[in-house]
Amino acid sequence: MKKAKVLLCAALCTAMLVSCNLFPSINQEKPIDDIDIPLEKDSFYAQNMANEKYYKVKAETLYEGEKCVIWAEKSANITQRTAIEIAKVYDTIIRPRIVNTFSKKDFYTNEKAEPFDDMLDYANWLAGGNDGKLTILLLDIQDGFTGARNDSYVAGYFSGNNFYPKGKISGSNHYSNGRDMIYIDTYPGLRMQPRMVYATFAHELQHLINYVTSRQMRRRPMDTWIDEGLSSRAEYLYLEENPPEKCEWFSDDKDGTIAKGNNFFVWDNHREISLAILDDYATVYLFFRWLYLQASAELQSHIFLDIAASVSNDYRAVTDAAKQINPAWVNWENLLGTWLAANYYPRNNYGYTGDDYLQKTIKVKPITGQTISLYPGEGVYSIINNSFNPDRTSANIYYAGLAENKTIIGTSPPYTGNVLLTFNANTRNTEADETGCLTGISPPASQTAARNIQTGKLTGFHVIDARDMPERFKR
Numbered sequence: 001m002k003k004a005k006v007l008l009c010a011a012l013c014t015a016m017l018v019s020c021n022l023f024p025s026i027n028q029e030k031p032i033d034d035i036d037i038p039l040e041k042d043s044f045y046a047q048n049m050a051n052e053k054y055y056k057v058k059a060e061t062l063y064e065g066e067k068c069v070i071w072a073e074k075s076a077n078i079t080q081r082t083a084i085e086i087a088k089v090y091d092t093i094i095r096p097r098i099v100n101t102f103s104k105k106d107f108y109t110n111e112k113a114e115p116f117d118d119m120l121d122y123a124n125w126l127a128g129g130n131d132g133k134l135t136i137l138l139l140d141i142q143d144g145f146t147g148a149r150n151d152s153y154v155a156g157y158f159s160g161n162n163f164y165p166k167g168k169i170s171g172s173n174h175y176s177n178g179r180d181m182i183y184i185d186t187y188p189g190l191r192m193q194p195r196m197v198y199a200t201f202a203h204e205l206q207h208l209i210n211y212v213t214s215r216q217m218r219r220r221p222m223d224t225w226i227d228e229g230l231s232s233r234a235e236y237l238y239l240e241e242n243p244p245e246k247c248e249w250f251s252d253d254k255d256g257t258i259a260k261g262n263n264f265f266v267w268d269n270h271r272e273i274s275l276a277i278l279d280d281y282a283t284v285y286l287f288f289r290w291l292y293l294q295a296s297a298e299l300q301s302h303i304f305l306d307i308a309a310s311v312s313n314d315y316r317a318v319t320d321a322a323k324q325i326n327p328a329w330v331n332w333e334n335l336l337g338t339w340l341a342a343n344y345y346p347r348n349n350y351g352y353t354g355d356d357y358l359q360k361t362i363k364v365k366p367i368t369g370q371t372i373s374l375y376p377g378e379g380v381y382s383i384i385n386n387s388f389n390p391d392r393t394s395a396n397i398y399y400a401g402l403a404e405n406k407t408i409i410g411t412s413p414p415y416t417g418n419v420l421l422t423f424n425a426n427t428r429n430t431e432a433d434e435t436g437c438l439t440g441i442s443p444p445a446s447q448t449a450a451r452n453i454q455t456g457k458l459t460g461f462h463v464i465d466a467r468d469m470p471e472r473f474k475r
Contacts, residue, residue: 039056039166039167039177042058042059042060043056043057043058043059044056044057044059044071044137044177045057045161045175045176045177046137046139046141046142046183047142047157047159047175048142048143049141049142049143049144049154049157050142050143050144054175055142057073057137057139058073058074058075059071059072059073059074059137059139060072060074062078062079062080062082062083062138063080063083063084063087064087064133065084065087065088065090065091065133066087066091067090067091067095067120067132067133067134068087068090068091068095068133068134068135068136069133069134069135069136070083070084070086070087070136070138071135071136071137071138072137072138072139072186073137073138073139073140073186075140076138076139076140076186076187078138078186078190082138082190083138086136086138086184087136089198089201090134090136090201093238094198094201094202094205094238095120095134095205097202097234097237097238098202098205098206098209098234098237099118099119099120099209101233101234101237101304101305102119102206102209102210102213102230102234102304102305102308103118103119103120103209103213103305103308104118104119104213104305104309105117105118106118107122109122109216112125117132119209119212119213119216120132120134120180120205120208120209122212122216123163123180123208123209123211123212124180126163126180126212126215127162127163127178127179127180128165128166128178128179129179129180134180134181134182135177135179135180135181135182136181136182136184137181137182137183137184138184138186138190139183139184139185139186140185140186140187141153141154141155141156141157141183141185141189143185145187145188145461147188150275150461150462151461151462152275152461152462152463153185153188153189153461153462153463154185154463155184155185155189155193155196155197155200155463156182156183156184156185156189156197156200156201156203156204157182157183157204158181158182158183158204158205158207158208158211159183160211161174161175161176161177162176162177162178162179162180162181163176163180163212163215164176164178165178166178166179180208182201182204182205182208184197184200184201185197185200188461192461193461193463195239196463198238199235199238199239199243200235200463201238202231202234202235202237202238203231203232203234203235204231205234206227206230206231206233206234206308207227207231209308210222210227210230210231210308213308213309214313217309217311218310218311218312218313220313221313222313222314222317223313223314223315223429224267225264225265225267225280225284225429226307226313226314226315226317226318228264228267228280228281228284229264229284229285229287229288230288230304230307230308232246232281232284232285232288232289233285233288233289233292233304235285236285236289241357242289242355242357242358243285245462246281246282246285246286247282247285247286247357247358247361247362248361249278249279249281249282250279250282250283250286250362250364251361251362251363253364253365255273255275255276256365257270257273257276257279258279258282258283258364259364259365259366259367259380259381260367260372260380261372261374261375261378261379261380261423261424262276262279262280262283262378263279263280263283263284263287263377263378263379264279264280264281264283264284264287264377265336265375265376265377265378265429266375266376266377266378266429266430267280267429268280269375275462278462286343286358286362287339288304289352289355289358290339290342290351290352291303291318291321291322291325291339292304293352293353293354293355294325294326294350294353295324295325296325299324299325303321303324306320306321306324307321314427315332315427315429318335319331319332319335322335326338332425332427333398333425336377336379336423336425337379337398337400337409337411337421337423337425338350338409340379340421340423341400341402341409341421343362343363343364344363344364344381344402344419344421345363345402345403345404345405346358346359346362346363347359347404347405348404348405348406348407349407350407350409364381365381365443365447366380366381366382366383366419366443366447367380367381367382367438367443368382368438368440368441368442368443369382369438369440370437370438370440371393371435371436371437371438372422372435372436372438373433373434373435373436374397374422374423374424374433374434374435374436375424375429375432375433376396376424376425376426376427376428376429376431377423377424377425377426377429378423378424378433379421379422379423379424380421380422380423380436380438381402381419381420381421381422382419382420382422382438382439382440382441382443383418383419383420383439383441383442383443383447384401384415384416384417384418384419384420384439384441385439385441386416387401387414387415387416388401388413388414388415388420388439389413389414389415390413390415390420390422390436390437391437393434393435393436393437394424394434394435394436396424396425396426396434397422397423397424397425397434397435397436397437398411398422398423398424398425399411399413399415399420399421399422399423399436399437400415400420400421400423401415401416401417401419401420401421402417402418402419402420402421403416403417403418403419404418409421420438420439422436422437422438423436424436
């Protein structure tokens with residue numbers, strides 16, 4: 001039976017590759033061709049994030065939990081006690097919270113007569129397993145980490161390659177371990193930032209669920225920003241609090257890139273700036289946190305599952321869920337504009353309702369100028385003096401007048417209030433930037449000065465998703 005499942009998986013993977021390349025490697029350049037096939041019993045394929053090549057990891061089984069099996073790189077010096085603790089956290093905290101939030105349950109597919117318990121059960125079967133247990137490999141992920149101040153590293157990752165039959169597929173760059181699995185970093189991860197590693201574990205587990213959900217429902221991967229936004233929510237589910245490094249990064253805005261509009265919708269589009277990718281992680285977390293806070297208590301219980309299980313793979317997966325909060329939010333420009341307004345006035349009723357920390361921490365700075373170029377999804381703020389009537393330079397550029405303690409956002413010219421919001425609501429995040437108008441009024445110094453917040457965490461090591469890490473070495 002297991003052999004039949006493996007053959008079925010191979011056929012399905014091949015079909016999907018032809019149609020939409022749903023089963024790619026994390027990075028598809030420079031594969032190693034001299035790895036012995038098949039893998040030895042105690043070996044795994046892993047990927048070097050700095051040079052995008054695969055290599056072998058010698059590992060040993062340290063512990064088997066109820067829903068996982070812990071393996072460790074032999075050179076990582078991981079104790080069985082650590083493995084037992086990781087299994088316990090996975091089995092009792094991370095797995096149930098992530099499954100309850102993002103996974104369909106008790107569902108059928110055309111591939112099997114019996115129902116699957118959840119998407120992780122489906123993932124295990126799809127990879128050829130029959131034990132319902134996730135493989136967790138603890139290793140020193142090769143990511144170019146040097147230990148320098150503000151260095152970045154990969155705390156963990158998931159690879160769709162592993163859903164291929166085990167081994168190297170001839171003529172391709174797919175190196176599969178033939179199992180559903182997550183890779184977890186031991187250095188500096190477990191050794192220096194264990195709490196961050198557990199949050200990353202939750203983050204990557206959502207990626208795995210999203211991946212197999214796309215396989216089962218959408219037949220195409222979800223837009224990066226949605227997948228990353230759901231994974232940012234997964235971090236919150238483990239931490240049970242706002243991740244301060246993301247919130248403080250947003251408000252500190254040390255390079256001024258967030259004030260100039262940079263956010264998640266066009267993912268990693270400011271590669272000329274070393275750490276601008278952290279803007280994307282910060283803003284996508286805040287967007288999904290804000291959406292949750294705006295929802296009713298009943299809707300909060302399933303809004304992320306609605307998004308994760310949507311048949312849409314783009315912004316419509318989000319607007320279809322958001323319209324349950326506000327019917328006007330079925331339109332992306334209304335949803336995006338309201339969130340951007342919330343970032344300037346987080347205490348307004350359309351802001352971060354019920355989250356005192358974010359209401360105190362989040363606020364963006366206004367900028368000066370006559371015009372500005374904005375990519376899809378980006379928005380900026382400028383000071384209004386009495387009223388302002390901008391030239392309509394693009395069909396995708398929208399405006400709103402904002403004022404503190406006001407419920408209504410002015411969306412018709414002339415715009416009044418304290419601040420003009422200028423934003424690009426183009427729903428096609430692959431298109432070029434467009435020009436919007438600013439008021440040209442210089443904000444007072446009190447509004448452009450650095451925020452008085454605790455930013456100690458911003459000087460530490462930064463966790464970067466595996467899909468983004470290789471770009472650090474190409475710049």
